[in-house]
Amino acid sequence: MPDPTVSVVMVTCNVERFLAEAIESVLMQSFTDFEFIILDFGSSDNSKTIVLSYAAKDDRIRFCEIPPCFLPKARNAACSLARGRHIAIMDADDASVPERLAWQVEFMEKHPEVSVLGGAVDLIDANGRVFATWANPANDADIRSALRERCPLWQPTVMLRRESFFRVGGYRPFPAEDYDLWLRMSEKFQLANLQQVLLRYRVHPYQNSIRKRTRQTMGCLAARISSEARRNGHPDPLDSVGELTPELLTQWGMTEEVQQIAFAQAYLQWIQNLCLAGDRHGALNAAVEMLQSSSWEYAGKAVAEIRLLMAGIYWQRRELVKSAMAAGRAIQTRPVVIGRPLKPFLRWVGLARA
Numbered sequence: 268m269p270d271p272t273v274s275v276v277m278v279t280c281n282v283e284r285f286l287a288e289a290i291e292s293v294l295m296q297s298f299t300d301f302e303f304i305i306l307d308f309g310s311s312d313n314s315k316t317i318v319l320s321y322a323a324k325d326d327r328i329r330f331c332e333i334p335p336c337f338l339p340k341a342r343n344a345a346c347s348l349a350r351g352r353h354i355a356i357m358d359a360d361d362a363s364v365p366e367r368l369a370w371q372v373e374f375m376e377k378h379p380e381v382s383v384l385g386g387a388v389d390l391i392d393a394n395g396r397v398f399a400t401w402a403n404p405a406n407d408a409d410i411r412s413a414l415r416e417r418c419p420l421w422q423p424t425v426m427l428r429r430e431s432f433f434r435v436g437g438y439r440p441f442p443a444e445d446y447d448l449w450l451r452m453s454e455k456f457q458l459a460n461l462q463q464v465l466l467r468y469r470v471h472p473y474q475n476s477i478r479k480r481t482r483q484t485m486g487c488l489a490a491r492i493s494s495e496a497r498r499n500g501h502p503d504p505l506d507s508v509g510e511l512t513p514e515l516l517t518q519w520g521m522t523e524e525v526q527q528i529a530f531a532q533a534y535l536q537w538i539q540n541l542c543l544a545g546d547r548h549g550a551l552n553a554a555v556e557m558l559q560s561s562s563w564e565y566a567g568k569a570v571a572e573i574r575l576l577m578a579g580i581y582w583q584r585r586e587l588v589k590s591a592m593a594a595g596r597a598i599q600t601r602p603v604v605i606g607r608p609l610k611p612f613l614r615w616v617g618l619a620r621a
Contacts, residue, residue: 274349309335382431382456386465392544443486472549531566571601
């Protein structure tokens with residue numbers, strides 16, 4: 268058979284809860300000239316059974332398995348099977364909008380200088396309710412500027428040229444593998460984002476960015492250090508390490524204070540997202556886990572924000588003593604929060620309506 272225009276690649280490992288919705292969102296694309304590569308890397312739940320049931324009905328699905336491994340290796344293995352000239356990344360807990368591939372292929376065909384193309388997302392909760400929409404910078408210059416501070420591309424919205432992906436060596440075996448990849452690709456190719464919503468991005472307490480946020484943050488910091496080294500003509504430090512640690516980041520010049528603030532901000536962002544998604548139980552568990560994991564002596568601002576969120580959640584649960592204690596600790600951590608107007612805070616945690 269002739270090679271398809273697009274290879275949609277998705278990796279799976281114990282993702283049965285949302286997998287069927289993710290698969291169906293790809294199979295129902297208005298653009299049909301694609302293959303759908305689904306690679307499992309160690310599922311022990313019903314993920315493989317679900318994939319095989321769809322593969323039996325749609326020959327665009329190519330299913331394969333590899334032994335358990337880290338996520339970047341699984342992504343590389345899936346991409347190595349691609350026959351299309353474009354690779355579209357898909358995650359197993361999200362859902363693409365029906366026009367996603369059509370919009371992206373049209374853009375890529377009109378802009379041969381662009382090798383990486385993302386798009387906007389609707390943030391959804393576990394039940395599929397949209398609670399926010401997020402769009403990133405659209406043009407190459409603005410994306411490059413944002414890349415120095417954060418990741419301005421949602422990985423499961425990205426379509427990239429297969430040739431360009433392999434030219435930079437694909438994903439590297441570190442957390443935040445997507446951020447590192449975009450930084451390396453930006454050194455050779457142009458990047459862009461569509462402003463249309465391409466994906467419904469699910470926020471829930473079991474996704475990798477929640478369960479492994481400390482490692483993900485370390486990966487982001489290391490990718491930034493690595494990019495700066497290459498930009499200054501120095502050897503890439505990630506070429507000679509096996510595992511990232513806070514001590515290693517310190518050796519590379521990233522102070523404990525900078526690391527701690529970055530870790531705390533990452534926790535705060537996801538705790539806020541869980542609150543917006545209505546999962547206050549998950550948010551509270553994440554907050555307790557975070558506060559017990561370190562002294563956080565340099566991250567007073569983020570810690571105070573998190574304690575205020577905890578106070579609101581406890582208040583809603585009618586655990587008034589815990590609410591008062593959390594609010595008191597927030598004020599103790601950062602006294603300036605006592606002057607914050609109460610109503611916006613109550614709206615934030617869902618206790619009052621705008």
